[in-house]
Amino acid sequence: xxxxxxxxxxxxxxxxxxxxxxxxxxxxxxxxxxxxxxxxxxxxxxxxxxxxxxxxxxxxxxxxxxxxxxxxxxxxxxxxxxxxxxxxx
Numbered sequence: 001x002x003x004x005x006x007x008x009x010x011x012x013x014x015x016x017x018x019x020x021x022x023x024x025x026x027x028x029x030x031x032x033x034x035x036x037x038x039x040x041x042x043x044x045x046x047x048x049x050x051x052x053x054x055x056x057x058x059x060x061x062x063x064x065x066x067x068x069x070x071x072x073x074x075x076x077x078x079x080x081x082x083x084x085x086x087x088x089x
Contacts, residue, residue, distance in 0.1 A: 043057075
């Protein structure tokens, strides 16, 4: 992994999760219809954790795959062939 302290990361993660749940709870107590940003906070935490592992979080994977395909030299050839055969059909 990185040179980050595992104990600090674990405690920080717990604190971020607590803050997210607190935001959700407060939104509910205020009668709001949203979760107070809880989902967004947890998504950011997930992205951070995936980044530490060198992974792409699931909510970004489709964009990553699309960019990966666009950068593949064979992908353009695939699109040309696809267009050609769709026009013939």
